[in-house]
Amino acid sequence: MSILSATILLFLVIDPVGNVPFFLTALKDVDPSRHMRVVARELLVALAVLVAFLFAGPVTLRAIHISQPSLTVAGGIILFLIALRMVFPSPKTPTETMEGEPFIVPLAIPLVAGPSAMAALIMISSQEPERRLEWLTALVLAWLLSSAIILGASRLKDVLGQRGIIAVERLMGMVLVAVAVQMLMSGVAQFVDTL
Numbered sequence: 759m760s761i762l763s764a765t766i767l768l769f770l771v772i773d774p775v776g777n778v779p780f781f782l783t784a785l786k787d788v789d790p791s792r793h794m795r796v797v798a799r800e801l802l803v804a805l806a807v808l809v810a811f812l813f814a815g816p817v818t819l820r821a822i823h824i825s826q827p828s829l830t831v832a833g834g835i836i837l838f839l840i841a842l843r844m845v846f847p848s849p850k851t852p853t854e855t856m857e858g859e860p861f862i863v864p865l866a867i868p869l870v871a872g873p874s875a876m877a878a879l880i881m882i883s884s885q886e887p888e889r890r891l892e893w894l895t896a897l898v899l900a901w902l903l904s905s906a907i908i909l910g911a912s913r914l915k916d917v918l919g920q921r922g923i924i925a926v927e928r929l930m931g932m933v934l935v936a937v938a939v940q941m942l943m944s945g946v947a948q949f950v951d952t953l
Contacts, residue, residue, distance in 0.1 A: 761896045764882055768900035770934045771837065771874040774907035776844060776927035779920075780869055781911050784860045794909065796859060801905045803862055804870035808879060808897055811871075815880035816887055826884060827952065830945030833881035838938035840874040844931025870904065881941070 759767075785793050819829060883893050907914060915923060 759882060759885070761892050761899075764893060764896035765899045765903075767878055767882070767937060768875060768897055769903050770930050770937065771840060771872075771878045772870055772900060772904045773844060773927065773930060774870075774904035775914070775923055775930065776847075777869045777908060778911045778914055778923055781865060781908055782915060784865055788859050792859070797865070797909055797911075800860065800862070800865040801870060801901070801908065803866035805898075805901050807867060807871040808875060808901070809894065811876045812879045812883050812890065812893060812897060815876070816884040819880060819884060825952075827945045827949035829881055829884055830941055830948060832945075833877050834938045834941030834943075834945055836874060836877045837934060837941060840872075841931045841934035841938055844934060845928050847927075870908075 781797065785796065788796055879893070879897065882896075883890055918926065
């Protein structure tokens with residue numbers, strides 16, 4: 759996997775366009791002068807969590823004896839389920855019951871640093887742990903792209919409208935389905951090779 763393909767994969771699983779409505783809903787009761795500060799804080803917390811998973815995830819998996827083919831298949835299944843939710847979203851949102859200024863949950867975790875992003879990082883870094891600095895570069899690039907979209911959430915919603923945001927999220931979900939299927943096939947091929 760190249761840095762570019764890792765960046766694209768991480769960008770797709772972070773799903774910044776799909777998270778725009780959630781960020782706008784979570785910030786509705788926050789003083790508009792604090793919006794940028796709150797969003798920046800949440801994005802930095804998410805980055806810290808993702809970097810921790812990048813470096814600690816593979817060590818944890820080795821400690822509990824999870825093989826590479828198992829991890830690849832599990833990652834493919836998780837990404838497939840996330841992609842299905844992007845294509846066929848649930849009517850409930852993680853910000854429905856929130857009041858006041860959000861702190862870490864639900865914006866940083868799970869909207870940006872969610873299970874799919876963590877699983878993708880563990881899978882990427884477990885395959886070639888010696889390239890961890892390259893994976894860190896890919897993560898930072900995906901995070902910067904996602905941050906730019908999320909920080910411009912209100913403008914993006916004005917430009918695309920609600921239907922446009924839904925259409926982009928569904929398109930990203932369809933691409934992610936293809937990535938997930940490829941991961942599943944790679945994991946099965948790796949397992950067959952070990953027999």
